[in-house]
Amino acid sequence: MEDYTNINWDSIAKGVAGELSPEELLQMQNELKDAPEAENIMKEINDIWDAVEYADELKEINTDAAWIAVKEDISRRSRWRKKRTFISIAATLVLLLGSYLTLHYLGFYGTETLVANNGIANVELIDGTKVDLNIGSELKYPQAFDENERRIQLKGEAFFKVARDENKPFVIEAGDIEIKVLGTSFNVNTYKRAKNSIVIVEIGKVLVTAIESRDTVELTVGEMAVFNPQTGKLEFAKNKNLNYNSWATRQLEFNKSSLDEVFKVLEDVYHVGIDIDSSVHLDEKVLTASFNNHSLEHILKSVCLTFNYNFTLNADKTQVLIKK
Numbered sequence: 001m002e003d004y005t006n007i008n009w010d011s012i013a014k015g016v017a018g019e020l021s022p023e024e025l026l027q028m029q030n031e032l033k034d035a036p037e038a039e040n041i042m043k044e045i046n047d048i049w050d051a052v053e054y055a056d057e058l059k060e061i062n063t064d065a066a067w068i069a070v071k072e073d074i075s076r077r078s079r080w081r082k083k084r085t086f087i088s089i090a091a092t093l094v095l096l097l098g099s100y101l102t103l104h105y106l107g108f109y110g111t112e113t114l115v116a117n118n119g120i121a122n123v124e125l126i127d128g129t130k131v132d133l134n135i136g137s138e139l140k141y142p143q144a145f146d147e148n149e150r151r152i153q154l155k156g157e158a159f160f161k162v163a164r165d166e167n168k169p170f171v172i173e174a175g176d177i178e179i180k181v182l183g184t185s186f187n188v189n190t191y192k193r194a195k196n197s198i199v200i201v202e203i204g205k206v207l208v209t210a211i212e213s214r215d216t217v218e219l220t221v222g223e224m225a226v227f228n229p230q231t232g233k234l235e236f237a238k239n240k241n242l243n244y245n246s247w248a249t250r251q252l253e254f255n256k257s258s259l260d261e262v263f264k265v266l267e268d269v270y271h272v273g274i275d276i277d278s279s280v281h282l283d284e285k286v287l288t289a290s291f292n293n294h295s296l297e298h299i300l301k302s303v304c305l306t307f308n309y310n311f312t313l314n315a316d317k318t319q320v321l322i323k324k
Helices: 009-017 022-033 036-051 055-060 063-076 082-101 259-270 296-307
Strands: 111-115 121-124 130-133 138-142 150-155 157-161 170-174 177-181 185-189 197-203 206-210 216-219 223-228 233-238 251-258 273-276 286-292 310-313 319-323
Touching: 111 121, 121 138, 130 138, 177 185, 177 197, 197 206, 206 223, 206 233, 216 223, 216 233, 251 259, 259 273, 259 286, 259 296, 286 296, 296 310, 296 319
Parallel strands: 150 170, 273 319
Antiparallel strands: 111 138, 121 130, 130 157, 138 150, 157 185, 170 177, 177 206, 185 197, 197 223, 206 216, 223 233, 251 286, 310 319
16 A cells, blocks of 8 residues: 655645745655655656646646645545556646636637538537638637637638627637637638738727737728738738628629729639630729629629620639630
């Protein structure tokens, strides 16, 4: 039978938490030479402690209270075999630390992953927030939010209608930027093929932060933040793009827009490639028109009819050729 009544639990607790002075640490090591069972326990506890990914955060825990609980638990099981004692220590530590870790960071427990592979995906989160996820994008979100914030992860593009909760901000990790809101509607585009990451606000207020530099931009209705990954700069601008979320709404608005811009919008909204034949000269041609939930073919017919062009669309509807 192992006897754990003579172990200096206070020293072990402070040693694990990194709170001993060099002199105290040396004294504890000398004591452990005479108590090999304590040395084994400390090694086991260190392994448990180091396995926690966010160990630095855990040093705020009241070590005295935690280790009193551990010591009492050990004492009650002093007649158990050594392996069961280690398990009880691990279980006690998990109980003490679990409330802090559970769902505080994405990727631990109960995380859902939504990938929009074959079309736009829609999801309503547990707090009532609605998300439209553009094709080729990925959203990670927990089944239950942390008590202090609602944190998710986005790759690609999405439009958010965030349910308001002043006591629990909504936070989006989106590549090089982080977006924090209370309740609002906005579009986030972080596609890898795009040169910049862009956040455009439709309703409410949004705080955008560059992860590395910690620069921030606060946005309201009609404003946008643009992050350039090449320069690391986060910049503020007024939004002039009428079709920033047309991919989700299928409502397109062109007001004296150049044909080059029109075709680029169609490429983004309908996820096609549009080639211009050498016989076609876009020059200074502009288009003023609105389209509400129309098919790509309908819009192409309207544009080509207006400017006396023709078009061909391949079988899988991924490539368009504009020609005379």
